[in-house]
Structure formats: structure tokens, C-alpha cells
Amino acid sequence: MSDLPAVDATRRSLLRHLFLTAGAVSTPAWVQACGGDSAIAAGEPTPPLMGDSRLALQPGPLANIGPLVDAGIDNMLIPEGFSARVVARHRSNPVTGNFDPLGASGYVWHEAPDGGAVFPAPDGGWVYVSNSERGIGTTSGSSRDGGVGALRFNADGEVVDAYRILDGTRRNCAGGATPWHTWISCEETGDGYAWECFPFGGVDDARRLDALGQFNKEAAAVDLPTRTVYQTEDAGNGRFYRFVCEESDLVSDDGQHRLQMARGRLQVLNVEGFEDDGYIADDAEARTLRRVHWVDVVQADQPQGTVRNQLADAGEPIPGTQFRGGEGLWIHPLPAALQAVPPGGRVPTRAVAFFACKGDNRVYAYDIDNDLIQTVFDNTAIDPAFDDVDNVVVSPMGDVLVAEDGDAMRLIVIVPGGEAKVLMQITSGGSEITGPAFTPDGSRLYFSSQRGPTVPLLRNGTGATYEITIPEAFRA
Secondary structure, rough: OOEOOOOOOOHHHHOOOOOOOOOOOOOOHHHOOOOOOOOOHOOOOOOOOOEEEEOOOOOOHHHOOOEEEEOOOOEEOOOOOOEEEEEEEEEEEOOOEEEOOOOOOOOOOOEEEEEEEEEEEOOOOOEEEEEOOOOOOOOOOOOOOOOOOEEEEEOOOOOOEEEEEEEOOEEEEEEOOOOOOOOEEEEEEEOOOEEEEEEOOOOHEEEEEHEEEEEEEEHHHEEEHEEEEEEOOOOOOOOEEEEEEEHHHHHEEEEEEEOOOEEEEEEEEOOOOOOOOOOOOOOHHHOOOOEEEEEEOOOOOOOOHHHHHHHHHOOOOOOOOOOEEEEEEEEEEOOOOHHOOOOOOOOOOOOEEEEEEEEEEEEEEEOOOOOOEEEEEEHHHOOOOOOEEEEEOOOOOOEEEEEEOOOOEEEEHHHOOOOOOEEEEOOOOOOOEEEEEOOOOOOOEEEEEEOOOOOOOOOOOOOEEEEEEEEEOOOO
């Protein structure tokens, strides 16, 4: 591994808090009075940007992991002192662990597990939900491609139940957890929709979110204070989207605030200097802190890839900067005590949206309230280089993890100013690392190998889901 580019002390002192804390976005008590636009959009004076100032990163405890050792399962390597186990394999019953290709036991784990998230349960246990990136789902049969499955764990970490929470959908890739503890599952098709699912519910509880648009959806994340849903698009000329909900779209049930995600405006991001189908080709340019603004999409009720083609054929402007091959997305909120005004900003940084693009192997950081963006990770930061960046997750301890597809198949811990660390690697390659998600206390990390072994000892198969236990020393 090579060192990450050094960040000088002045820059680090500006926003060194960015990665101090993480986890699910909490619901603030004052959210009912919030507005839908950022401070930049409110018309306040705009301070000048100061050169190519970087958003400084703060390492978490996983920066201290050592060399990898054999985990004893499926060609997996993990740090010494950590442990790993299989929690589900395609065509097996997750509760019994028995191989059941015909589904005689009533439920088997789905094929091609992809995006996932963890939700706490009242009894001290939790649920891990997982998408299936396959074709059209069915309501009968043992494979049930598409949709979303769930694993229910008790407080001791035992799988006590497994069930479906979404059926009949297509190529469910990633998505995102909401602050009100539901799961947004995204269809990765040209006319794909987002669906809201309930981790403790069933397939009949799920609902399609038409207002969030149709495109090759990858991931979603919610910023409740601004009533905004962000989305990535997995396309060679994809966009970074937001759906700003109207005030009437914010509702409260038993004191819990949530968005109906039914009324609002669908918009795409324009980066200053690269507007309307522009692309930041140079990595150094992408690392430079830049201003952005949002513009409404054209024909919000139509598949956006098709609309872009129509605009191009007509010689019309195509809204939005290109973000090639959008993948994982994570919103990281900062506690008030750690917020500071960034270079060129107007207000203290409250929350940052991180998203990955596999087309150029970049991870972007977008300051939500200051409308500023830059990359915080690219292939100059690691050797050997990434094949394809995929999911992004921030642990409750503040560690930033980036997943990788292809031959290397690594979970990388970004270490600011130092050498990136490999938390996990599957040496057999030929698959994708998907759905990384931590339990709220950070003690367990779940993820899948999308084409992992269906039965032990195989090099690859149709999907397996794993758990890594994080020692207490790396959760401080």
C-alpha cells in the first residue's frame, strides 16, 4: 500500500471533525421548523473559496488494525483478533443453516445479495436487510429473485428468523436506511423506482416511491432537517439527484418525524465549471473544493436516461454534471460541538453526503448546507488501485469504509494522512463486496459477496452473507 496524500496542519484544523462520529441520522426535535434549501441557496453573501482547500479527515480506531490472517471461511482474510462467520447463503435456510434448494423449509436466502442496512430491535437484537440484484421477483418458488430479504438476530447475535420485506421488483441494487427506521430499496434499471420497505414488516407493507423519479437507481440517503432524499445513478453519464419534499410531506406519528416522499421537486447537481453534462476528467480538479447548485430535471415523470438522450438529439442543454457509475451513498451528520465553517462556506458544516463513482474510482464529499463538493478518495490514494469502488459506509466509531468489486475484493479503511488499511479481503475474486453495515454499537459488521459460495469450499456461487466481529479495542 502507498501513503495517502498528506493533509497539512492548517487544512486539517478546519474540518478535522468530519469523521469523528457516524451512524444513522437522528431525528432532531426542531425538524418541524426546518426549510428545504441550504444556506447558500438562501441568498446570503458567498465567501471566496481559498485555493484547493481540502475537507480534512479524522481517522477512527480501525486505522490501527494489523496485517490480515486467514479467517477460515471462503478464502477470507481479516485482522488478527477479529472473527468471521457465514450468516446466510443462497438456497439455504438462514435459521437452520441447511441447504434447501427447493425451499421445502419455507424460506431460503436470496440470490445475488447487494445493498443492506442494520436496524435495532426493541429486545436488544437487530435486523439486517439485504437487496437481491436479480430480475423480476416472484411470490412463489424457492429462488424469489429481486426484492429484499431480512435476517432477524436476537440480543446474542443468533439468527432467529428470516423473511421477505419486498417482492416483485427488479435488480434491487443498493438503497439506504431512513431516520425513521425504514429501508429504501432501489431498482437498478433504466426505468427503476425506489421502494420503501419495513424491516419488521412484510411484502404487503412496501410501497413504491414514484415521486423520486425513474432512472438506473443505485443508492439513497435522507437528510431529514432539509426534507431531502439524495440518490445516485449507476450509469456512464449518471447524475447525483436530490428530491426536496414539500413542507406538507413532513408528517409526525407518535412523535416520530418522517417524510412521505410523495410531493416535492426532483433535481440534479451542477458543479461550478462543469455544468449541464460536463465531466470533471482530471483527478486533481476533482479534489479541488468547488461550489455547486441544483437544477430541476426535465420531465420528472419519465426515465431520465431516455430524457437525456432526447435532449441530446434535440441539441438542448442536459441538466446536471456527470457522475460516472454512481454507487454507494452515506450521509454523515456532525454533532453541534464539532461543527465548523469550511473554506468558502457560510455556516458550520452540519452534515456531509459521501458517494462513490466506480467510473473513475472516486469518493465525493458534499457539504449539504454550504453547497460545496470535492473528492476525498481516488486511486492516487491506494496501491494496488481499485477495480471498482462500490458501497460506502461510516462506522459508529467514525471509520470510513469503501467496498471494492472485481479481482481484489477488499473492504478498505480510509486513513487520513497515512496508509489505507485493508479490513477484509476475499482472495478468490470474481465477485462484489456489497451491503456493508454495522450494528449500532459497532461490534459487528455485515456484508455480502454477491457471487460468494452457495455451499462451502466452492470458489464462487450465487451469494453469501457474512458477519465480522470487531474487538472492543477497535471500537473505542
